[in-house]
Amino acid sequence: MPSTRDIIESVLERPSVFKSKEKLFPEYVPSYLPHREEQLKSLAALFRPVLVEPGSISQRVLLVGGVGTGKTVTARRFGIDFKALARRKGIRLEYVHINCHRDRTLYLVMQEMARQLRIPVPPRGLSAQEMFNIILRQLEERDEYVIVALDEFDYFIEVAGSDAVYFLIRTYDEYPEATKRLNFIFIARDIYALGRLDSATESYLIRNVIRFEPYTSAELYDILQMRASEAFYEGTIDSDVIKYIADIVGVDHGGSGNARLALEILLLAGEEADKEGAPRVTIEHVRRAHTSANPNIAIVYDNLIHLPLHELLVFLAAIRVLKRKNVPYVRIGEVEQEYQQICEEYNEKPRRHTQVYEYVMDLKRLGVIDARVSGKGYRGKSTLIGISAGPLELLEKKVVELIESKRGERSGSI
Ligand SMILES: Nc1ncnc2c1ncn2[C@@H]1O[C@H](COP(=O)(O)OP(=O)(O)O)[C@@H](O)[C@H]1O
Ligand SMILES: [Mg+2]
Incomplete structure (x- = not known):
């Protein structure tokens, strides 16, 4: 019998597919951001005057885009690189990143700005305005310039309101002669959030918009590939697997286009592989990871209950072919053949091709399967079927259960 120490040791010594798991965490800022070159160029162009003629303008830029489109990471990366370039030119520039989801009042924003700039302010008794004046004075004294990124700015607008935004962006309006030391990057999910502002403030903000x-x-394939090469040992994850995740999440394939979700699935899939001591990450690990990353899967299970018997049989056929071939996608023709075989097993008369196709489309609408037209690498055009909604093993069990209970119901009612 193994000693308890052996048991513990066996886990500690189990090899992992990860070389450096933290590289997949949301707070890590990679040094290269594929497909955000245009946004970085726009930022560089807009903030150029800060380096060429420091103090001449106070720049304000608005980054807009949905969740996981890379707004935060692009702003942070820009901050790091721009600061280094400024230093090289002998310009003292700081980058401050504030999450307004956490600091959603003017007072909290000022406090956080002072903290990151290491400007001492009394812990209480000051108004936001007074704190702001201390910060401005300190910057003057230190001859420093700052880019302040106000992330999740939607929350700030909602809670702090129009006046607070106005106060921030009009800092230098009353002092046109002053050296402009503060610059802003506002980050928001959609531009409609600005609709709450008065029109003068709004038009101020939307002058420089960069979209994500x-x-x-x-x-996503390029992004995942790059992040995976930092996080995984070589040879532990195939490009097929990465492509599979990219296909699940890509906006052109009906996904949300959210890089955070894609990276989370990649991380969880690696953890699934480690859990069973597998030497490589497989498609099946991704399916499992997708289930835990996607709480909506429970709803998918609930939907299955209401499906007609033959739709379930088609679904079961897809599960079995995918399982047997161990590939991400199979052709609809193969699924139909399997379906006919299953019908024989169950002594059911198979439905015609058009009906099977309808079932496939319905399963796709329900989010139970992915269906798409084949592209490169396949002979002729054909509908391809994949299932990311969960481990095939579990799905199969569930579907077989449902099929048997439906058949039971039917024979009972005759
Ligand atoms: N172009 C990219 N290259 C590498 N990683 C990216 C890229 N875009 C987004 N990410 C990663 O995806 C996740 C979500 O990005 P994030 O900047 O937080 O999105 P947003 O702020 O738009 O919601 C982060 O882990 C981030 O590092
Ligand atoms: Mg963000």
């Missing part, structure tokens, strides 16, 4: 569109599968 949801990522396509091809873009």
Whole structure:
């Protein structure tokens, strides 16, 4: 019998597919951001005057895009690099990143700005305005310039209101002669959040807008590939697996285009592989990871209950073919063949091709399967079917249960 120490040791010594798991965490800022070159260029162009003629303008830029489109990481990366370039030119520039979801009043924003700039302020008794004046004076004294990124700015607008935003962006209006030391990057999910502001303030903000569109599968593939090469040992994750995740999440394949979700699935899939001591991450690990990253899967299970018997049989056929071939996608023709075989097993008369196709489309609408038209690498055009909604093992069990209970019901009612 193994000693308790052996048991503990066996876990500690189990090899992992990860070389450096933290590289997949949301707070890590990679040094290269595929497919955000245009946004970085725009930022550089807009903030150029801060380096060329420091103090001449107070720049304000608005970054807009949905969740996981890379707004935060792009702003942070820009901050790091821009600061280094400024230093090289002998300009003292700081980058401050504030999450307004946490600090959603003017007072809290000022306090956080002072903290990051290491400007001492009394812990209480000051108003936001007084604190702001201390910060401005200190910057003057230190001859420093700052880019302040106000992330999740939607919350700030909602809670702090129009006056607070006005106060921030009009800092230098009353002192046109002053050296402009503060610059802003505002980050918001959608531009409609600004609708709450008065129109003068709004038009001030939307002068320089940089948009972040949801990522396509091809873009996510590059992003995941790059992040995976930092996080995983070589040879532990195939490009097939990465492509599979990119296809699940890509906006052009009906996904959300959210890089955060894609990275989370990648991380969880690696953890699934480690859990069973597997030497490589497989498609099946991704399916499992997708289930835990996606709480909506429970709803998918609930939907299955209401499906007609033959739709369940088609679903079961897809599960079995995918399981047997151990690939991300199979052709609809193969699924149909399997379906006919299953019908024989159950002594059911198979439905016609058009009906099977309808079932497939319905399963797709329900989010139970992924269906798409084949592209490169396949002979002829054909509908391809994949299932990311969970471990095939579990799905199969569930579907077989449902099929048997439906058949039971029917024979009972005759
Ligand atoms: N182009 C990219 N290259 C590498 N990683 C990216 C890229 N875009 C986003 N990410 C990563 O995806 C996750 C979500 O990005 P984030 O900047 O937080 O999105 P947003 O702020 O728009 O919600 C982060 O882990 C981030 O590092
Ligand atoms: Mg963000």
